[in-house]
Amino acid sequence: MEQAPKLALMGVSRTFGDLTALSSTELAVKPGEFISVVGPSGCGKSTMFNIIAGVLQPSTGKVLIDGKDVTNQSGHVGYMLQKDLLLPWRTVLDNIVLGAVLKGGASRAERDEGVALARRYGLGDFINHYPAALSGGMRQRVALMRTLAMHHDVMLLDEPFGALDSQTRLSMQQWLLSVWEKEKRTIVFVTHDIDEAIFLADRVVVMTPRPGRIHEIIDVPIERPRPVSSLTRPEFVALKQRILGTIYNNASPANEEAAPHA
Amino acid sequence: MHDLTENRSVLLKIFYPVAALVLVVGAWAFLVWFYEVPRYVMPSPSDVANHISEDWQTLVKGFGVTFLEFLLGFTLGAGTGFVFAVLMDMSRTVRGILYPILILSQAIPIIAISAALTIWLGFGLAPKLVIVALVVFFPVVVNVLDGLASVDKDVLNLVRSMGASKFSTFRHVKLPATYSPLFSALKLSATFSVTGAVIAEWTASTSGGIGAYLLQANSRLNTAGTFSAITFLAALGIVSFLLVVAVEYLLTPWKSGHKARRWSRSYWQE
Known part of the structure; x- marks a missing residue:
């Protein structure tokens, strides 16, 4: 790590009764970085989101912003949901x-x-x-x-464009990128849409359920600024395949039933 | 074009109630004349008008007395109800203890306690205020509680993440959310409150309110007097209702228009 992280999760986990919503998680986001988080429902995205936002207390671990412990403290990050x-x-x-x-x-x-x-x-x-x-x-x-x-230097966006039509959505994505490039904010962007995740982010965090955890973190080596045409480039398609594969193999019920016999 | 239709709808808003009133009074006058109903059974509108003009000063004074009972009692009941609801929303223990008491207060017929209230509080204004307040109190508590509970959890999380204190969350998020249900309750109980004031005056009447006037006229078989009082009570009910509507219009501008009003503090100007 050549650069101190803007936002860091250290061993953050959360259980609700018997259910592990998020198992111990490490994540370091560099200043000015754009991170997308993708994963099926139940993968702990929202739990992680709420812990970073400071509105949910983690069962273990710490949240650091600029090296300062802000665990369970609200008011340190900007925050936006699909509901306006x-x-x-x-x-x-x-x-x-x-x-x-x-x-x-x-x-x-x-x-x-x-x-x-x-x-x-x-x-x-x-x-x-x-x-x-x-x-x-x-x-x-x-x-x-x-x-x-x-x-706030750190902005959390939870599927902010999820309810918009696809045209509006595309122009909002480009607008968001231009704002981010101008203002040098650090953005954590949660989405279901893998295209959106890759198109926007420097790195894509892929999460999987049962228990919710970060499965892998994938670099997006597509140069910026990214025109809409980058959505069809071979690197883009390859990344999408890889992420789909990860999510599908870990989320499919067939796979889960087969697992004990494997 | 737009202005024209708007003016038309305002005119219609005035026209319809006036037409309805003319229709009712006209039918009343016609039926009394057609069936030659004796005056002591059912006076004609003109008899009532004559009586009102003869006894104008007493009636207007009575209107003032009853209106004051309504206004003070209504404000007292709505205010207390609002505070109760906020306290009940803040603490589960308070809610658990107060809810049964509330329901009990509502289960006892007002007529039943009005006599007791006179014994405790005398013949003056106090027992009337309590009875009027009791009428408004319950609907206000229930509706305001609903309003407070209806605030989206995500909104509460959002404002907490924005660093809002408990007080500013209440002031900017929870309080405005109670306005709509609060005014529904107030509109429903405005006219009932007038009934409450009349019942209170029947039990103990040294005040000279319209309710007391009605009771006296009734006991003397003075039907023109009775109907004069009824006319004034109807007017009182309508005035009370319109008063609530006017306050609602002032306090909830987002319900009656697309934009902030030009003279309001939230209207932004260069």
């Missing part, structure tokens, strides 16, 4: 600056910054609208701006 979780009684602007509001009130400068964000990403005409008046894609953009406005 916008507050219906707050306008677009007031939702974007929610982080500041919750900590005692948004200043004029913070509100101006929120307005600038909304304008840059095509919501300039909706600053005073309530979320109910927006489409799904617009709401999700507001949710992402809310995460950006919190100025």
